Amino acid sequence: MSARRLRLIEPFHAMALLARARRLEAEGHSVVHMEIGEPDFVTPRPIVEAGMRALDGGQVHYTPATGLPQLRDALAGYYRDHFGVEVDPRRILVTPGASGALMLALALFVESGVEVMMTDPGYPCNRNFVYLFDGTPVAVPVGAEQRYQLTPALLQQYWSERTRCLLVASPSNPTGTRIESGVLSELHRLVRARGGHMIVDEIYQSLYYGERPQTALALGDDLFVINSFSKYFGMTGWRLGWLVAPPEYVERLDVLAQNLYLAAPTPAQHAALAAFTDDSLEILEQRRHEYRRRRDYLLPALRRIGFDIPVEPDGAFYLYADCSRFSADSFAFANALLEEAGVALTPGIDFGRYRAETHLRIAYTTSQDRLQEGVERIAAFVDRLAGSEPGSTSGK
Amino acid sequence: MSARRLRLIEPFHAMALLARARRLEAEGHSVVHMEIGEPDFVTPRPIVEAGMRALDGGQVHYTPATGLPQLRDALAGYYRDHFGVEVDPRRILVTPGASGALMLALALFVESGVEVMMTDPGYPCNRNFVYLFDGTPVAVPVGAEQRYQLTPALLQQYWSERTRCLLVASPSNPTGTRIESGVLSELHRLVRARGGHMIVDEIYQSLYYGERPQTALALGDDLFVINSFSKYFGMTGWRLGWLVAPPEYVERLDVLAQNLYLAAPTPAQHAALAAFTDDSLEILEQRRHEYRRRRDYLLPALRRIGFDIPVEPDGAFYLYADCSRFSADSFAFANALLEEAGVALTPGIDFGRYRAETHLRIAYTTSQDRLQEGVERIAAFVDRLAGSEPGSTSGK
Numbered sequence A, B: 001m002s003a004r005r006l007r008l009i010e011p012f013h014a015m016a017l018l019a020r021a022r023r024l025e026a027e028g029h030s031v032v033h034m035e036i037g038e039p040d041f042v043t044p045r046p047i048v049e050a051g052m053r054a055l056d057g058g059q060v061h062y063t064p065a066t067g068l069p070q071l072r073d074a075l076a077g078y079y080r081d082h083f084g085v086e087v088d089p090r091r092i093l094v095t096p097g098a099s100g101a102l103m104l105a106l107a108l109f110v111e112s113g114v115e116v117m118m119t120d121p122g123y124p125c126n127r128n129f130v131y132l133f134d135g136t137p138v139a140v141p142v143g144a145e146q147r148y149q150l151t152p153a154l155l156q157q158y159w160s161e162r163t164r165c166l167l168v169a170s171p172s173n174p175t176g177t178r179i180e181s182g183v184l185s186e187l188h189r190l191v192r193a194r195g196g197h198m199i200v201d202e203i204y205q206s207l208y209y210g211e212r213p214q215t216a217l218a219l220g221d222d223l224f225v226i227n228s229f230s231k232y233f234g235m236t237g238w239r240l241g242w243l244v245a246p247p248e249y250v251e252r253l254d255v256l257a258q259n260l261y262l263a264a265p266t267p268a269q270h271a272a273l274a275a276f277t278d279d280s281l282e283i284l285e286q287r288r289h290e291y292r293r294r295r296d297y298l299l300p301a302l303r304r305i306g307f308d309i310p311v312e313p314d315g316a317f318y319l320y321a322d323c324s325r326f327s328a329d330s331f332a333f334a335n336a337l338l339e340e341a342g343v344a345l346t347p348g349i350d351f352g353r354y355r356a357e358t359h360l361r362i363a364y365t366t367s368q369d370r371l372q373e374g375v376e377r378i379a380a381f382v383d384r385l386a387g388s389e390p391g392s393t394s395g396k
Helices: A013-026 A045-056 A069-083 A097-109 A124-132 A152-158 A181-193 A247-260 A266-272 A278-305 A330-341 A368-388 B013-026 B045-056 B069-083 B097-109 B124-132 B152-158 B181-193 B247-260 B266-276 B278-305 B330-341 B368-388
Strands: A092-095 A115-120 A136-141 A163-169 A197-201 A224-228 A241-244 A318-322 A359-363 B092-095 B115-120 B136-141 B163-169 B197-201 B224-228 B241-244 B318-322 B359-363
Touching (some): A045 A266, A045 A278, A045 B045, A069 A092, A092 A097, A097 A124, A097 A163, A097 A224, A124 A136, A152 A181, A181 A197, A247 B124, A266 B266, A278 A318, A330 A368, B045 B266, B045 B278, B069 B092, B092 B097, B097 B163, B097 B197, B097 B224, B097 B241, B097 B247, B115 B124, B124 B136, B136 B152, B163 B181, B181 B197, B266 B278, B278 B318, B278 B368
Parallel strands (some): A115 A136, A115 A163, A163 A197, A197 A224, B163 B197, B197 B224
Antiparallel strands (some): A224 A241, A318 A359, B092 B241
16 A cells, blocks of 8 residues: 555646657657757766866765765855845755755755645645645646736635745746746745745756846745856756755754765765856856857747747746637647647646646757757648648647 | 654764864874774776776766666676576665665655564664664564564564565674574565564675575575675665665665666776675685684774673674673764774664663774784773773663
């Protein structure tokens, strides 16, 4: 007899789709990958070289559970230099990926009977971590009218006596939209007034395409902020993230970290020390501009084909597109698109329930050439759909 | 208001002791470290170089959640070549440390109302992972008379209707003793007859000083076996382990892995591919012999001083010593030994409750020279105790 959580934690549908895409490729078919949630770039060379030097120099033993002190200092420096916010390095825990940070923060509060509020659509691991700890995710439906983000009115509507945490992501995966700073501040005020805790996922924070966003840490020292070296810094496989916590929780988080994972990977921590140098940041900023160019190509191209993308995403590397003009079943649409046209996308079902069957996440984590090829294939596919299979357009 | 688990998961006392030792060293005092649970050796050079090559070659993206296929194959080859046991590589999940493996296995079964049987003394994270998932650890007191391991009689005595898993470690941390193969087989039979699941921690398996132990996997494919690249392979900071699971659980474990940590660190997985080469194994076997030499020095030396170590440990790098001739409070003894004699040990309280106040864990993860220095300091310290403070020997 298995634990109840196993019936609640669903596999990512994107994984089955990715596996199918890999099989098609192994059979000699060409697939354009627009489903992948990690940078196509490799880690910037200065970071890689710092990692190699660390290995060469024997940096292979455990670090403290809270992370290398010099990396915690460097992260505090990052907040000071780039956001003008003073963060005590003792509040920063280096974690094995943002996954480790999310697990730590939720382990503090979530247990049977506890509700955690989040958006639908949202990152699927969020609700699954809540299930892991036998809590109840409260998935608040958000649409284009809310920029796919929680609003103060929705918070007031969905908050119950059992709600202990609000988890928001800015920018959001899968929608790429940010929370406006006034809204974030008001959400923070409301959560605090209810004695709750606010967890802000800033994993995609530095991948912005408009005005530079402020960190939620500017609002006070009572928030939990999750971040990662994976996306902006291009270090996915190294498994390195961080958590900024209110001072009074640090000691308990340290104990949890000792027990749950001992410490984040040591070579990755040493490599990350080189992430904040001018050399690395110059490469990373070039890549950010490249993502913006891709977005600026892909967004109008998909709109022209007939996808509805009402809110311009201002961060991350995703577009969240309404495909109801073509299909009322985005999962079937994604499968057919892969099989018949060789383009892999992620169906909305991976991100929740709300309007999931009419939405797709489209990632621009592949080159401009491949994106163009993908757009052409999608355009031809929907043309064929419209011509030969009127049944498939029943969602319109 | 925090989750209930936070009141149950205790910090490691060894951590406070280690922090104090570091402060003493920073002040210029000399400390002999016999408290540290990781090899003093760095990772073997062929493994380090494989890691550097992987980084240089851009191996920095996510792997599948179950691990690199070629590493799973290599692990199956390790079981075949070194233990004569066929393990389907699809049953092997590569994990972020043995911590990741233990978390996965327990997440399958543990929830409120579920008991997990383990030994007292035992590795502290074991009970804390059970608390993490709101289960109840049943810590069965074991002493020298049971070689600090569970026996069929104890299993029958402590198993209840709520017990769903048995977790054993062979060799054990903190005692270094193995489960005899006949006992392990009988425990397995009893657990199976009760519809339970058996989890065997083989983290220290390849650090053996007598006859080569067989893996529990030889008993059948219905066991969970946890292992790690940390101890024998000298890769602690890389955070890499593995879990061998019954075939019917692999799919659910894959889903859990996707959600809990995405994948183990990629550079570490590529480096570990070099762990099974003749070059690496030659270095590792030399180190194993060096650990045996240290044990063969330290065990009689501590017995001569007056510590009672009734069972010769046949694996790992720990001695579990009864200090009741000198003190009835091993925690106070460890603190005084550190402050007054500059030797760091781990008090029994970190490993459970049973006879904890009269036991200490002594690690031989430092050089022969330092061990000799440590022994001399301990001998002088207990002499002073005996001479000047008869009150301190009240435990005798």
